[in-house]
Amino acid sequence: MWDSRPRLSGMPLHLTAGGGYATLRFLGATSCDEYTPPRWSSDMAVGLQAKSLTQGTDAVGAVDWNRPGRAHLVGIGGSGMSALARVLHQRGWLLSGSDVNLDRLAERLPPRTLLHAGHAAAHVPPEVDVVVHSDAVARDNAELAEAQSRGIATLTYFDVAGRLMEGRHGLAVAGTHGKSTTTAMAGAILVDAGLDPTMLCGAAPLEQPDGGRAGRGTAVLVEACEYRANFLKLQPFHAVILGIEPDHFDCYPALAHVEEAFGRFATRVPHDGLLLAHADCAAAQRVTASASCRVETFGLSDGCDWLARPRAVDRGCYEFDLICRDETLCAIRLPMPGRHNMLNALAAAALARHQGVDPPQIARSLGRFRGLRRRLECVGTRAGVTRIDDFAHHPTELDAALGTVRQMYPQQRIFCVFQPHQTSRTARLLDELAASLHNGLRPESVVQRPNRLWITDIYRAREGLPAAGEVTASHLADRVRRRGLDAAPLHEMDEVARDVAARIEPGDVLLTVGAGDIRRVLDQVDSLTRDRE
Template sequence: MNLNNIHNVYFIGIGGVGMSALARYFHANNKRVSGYDKTQTEITNALVDMGVSVHFNDSISNIDTQQLQVDNTLVVFTPAVPNTHKELSFFLDNGYQVMKRSKVLGLITENTFCLAVAGTHGKTTTTSILGHLMNCCDVPVTAFLGGISENYNSNLILKGTDVSVVEADEFDRSFLTLSPDIACITSMDADHLDIYGDASELKKSFQDFAGKIKPNGKLFVKNGLPLQGVTYGIEDDADYSVQNIKIDNGAYVFDVKTPKTIIKDIQFNLPGRHNLSNALIALAMAAEYGCPHLQLAKALASYKGVKRRFSYHIKTDDLVYIDDYAHHPEEINAVYQAVREMYPGKKVLAIFQPHLFSRTRDFVDEFAASLSQFDELMLLDIYPARELAIDGVTSQWLLGKINNETKKIISKKELINEIKKSKAQVVLTIGAGDIGEEVKHIKQALQVAS
């Protein structure tokens, strides 16, 4: 398929973070972009402000067939869209070129020098760090991010088209459409078992992804993973290693040992050892591409983070409010570790919205263990996303397995009042569902209360 012959790009699920990055890309390349999403969000509002036409009801009456002609229109959809979607069915039935987001990303990047970040955790932060590093080193890069970068207030960094940085998503085996020159795998913990069935199939998919790397390409793997490649790790004997870690005024200061040298006194402002690991692999991939070490160190110090990845909304001596996208037990453990490292001895309240009935079912004991660590816990109902309810799988079921004396189920309506009752000095909202839409209201209420 020749994208140069495409004049219109229509997105079904345009408000998704990965989909909206593609929408921004095509808009910047002078394509006429429009689409559907089921809910209005900050992302869809930003697209509308750019001149993208977005609607929120699934109806073929919204499709302008005079403008969206079969021979010059590409339809992009997300696998989260159900098969019963009326607009998707219309395009499929009428001969349009219809592709999943991952396939389109593969087309865009296949003729570029592609750096891809894979793994069940850390993809979005690592990709955004890598895109920032390449941009600061004046590389002609397009970076497609799975979150909104605080540095650019966007999920797209567009500085050129010779090089691409992409998040390689294992969901629905999407990353197998990519053919990267340099890739990394950050983790291979079991997830998306609704797609894979069991952990062994997920691991096989990562092995298949490793096999997609171009000839003479390079694979980086976190030390300890069962794959061959350049290794990286924290304070160990990996090829790239973080060493001599100190915390100075809330920031990490450390050295990086590379296969050839040591880069000293690097500063990085995101808390948590998981973020240190993300910073390390992003630096290693950029260095492998050829970016100068001193420029990389300077760029890393200026990195601000990704929205909803350990995002501070209140940070005073008396109260800290942090929001994070964590939706897997290992991610919750990483958030807990970061909070305890930065705020030892302070009482921590976590408000968690489970994401997907299947994930809650598959990891209920692991969720219970990770959530039991917090001083106080509030659970919202499970966010269904693309799924129908599973009998017996509820937040109440999860709550019963959690070993915490101060725990309760709450509704969104009760959320702010219940948070105000707490004596916690650190408040966390955690989850990948629509809990992110509540953050601004919680922040405002806590600021008024304090």
């Protein structure tokens, strides 16, 4: 179960707003009381009914998303953008796109997608109906400037997601944690039940190239991200709020600002719609209080409208009863490990039940759902080492990932390589990250071989070049050591991989964790230990 308590670190920050963004900078180690969040405005979350870029012309409204056209996707390698490419391709659209890194990208994208390395005005095709870009693309991108100069409709990923939902039966899954998994679980149930939904999910189910599909049914299911309040571009009929915590500090300086955005999202569900809210998260309950629609609760404690009551657990995989208002509907056995995934499955089951799916079908679908890439993904075993890759980059997610891996492999030593994500997040949650790493990796007994920890350099998503005085991986490692857990003094990724390869032994578990490019460590360790097989 996700811990819904607010997390605030003792690292004060300097915030300056400019161009619609909030910039957070680590200043030093003093008490949290010295940090006072500035007054928040919608400019800090660009998606609050504002466009992150001026649209090309009135041609935006003329784009008919129900008919095939030509689209150019800037930042096509992102997980959401590649899912959108799949949906448009299956609807008959001709696609082109660009990204900085094309490594193995062609293997994941739809066939006949024209790819360009890097960004240049010449990449925009002579004839194109719309240019779509991800949030990771800078405002001064040459392709976006070219599209606007030519009067081409220019939209964000979530602009398009909102338009795909218009006039359809919109379903949205929101929350700080678990959005991708819950969306994919709900989608799998709806597909198995024959409802043939259209889906946009920000992570790829195992054995699928991405999280997109274009269905012929009326349902459009979207993972609703709170970053820059992008979910306010959606108009769902049924929505899920899994839980709310402080995060995305480059646009939400404090929890109250996150709650304001979620509150506006809740009001976008029409009066005859439905909100499913996490009962054990006080913030989720607060933001749904003003909703005009019916609100039902779900959780792992008694008193919820929808309850998951555990029956058994086997190496981290849970079996539970699905209960609705004291009536047991079915028993569900999850092949995907993690107590947090029992909550995700509960939310997906409740959403699917409201689409008319029978409980036995829900149980069958969830019983076959093996998981997503980079969500406690077991990559395999090589040279006797079990390799697991996970997306966790927030303290709550680290708690869940590390706790689950210890359930799965209670007698094995864990080699954990963690890549912090963004300096703003690392600075604000420095103590909480250190606590999660310490608590998740400390040995259960004095006779157990100690687990090992490496912390790589921070992945600077959307943050530009490092600045003097910022928090670093070394600061986080020091905080972990103060709690009594050893952390390696190495932070450069290649050095970390070599050190791991030199120390790891058959029977160990190698866990890479982070939202950046940390999976590179798995590949490097594989290469360095290949001769041991």
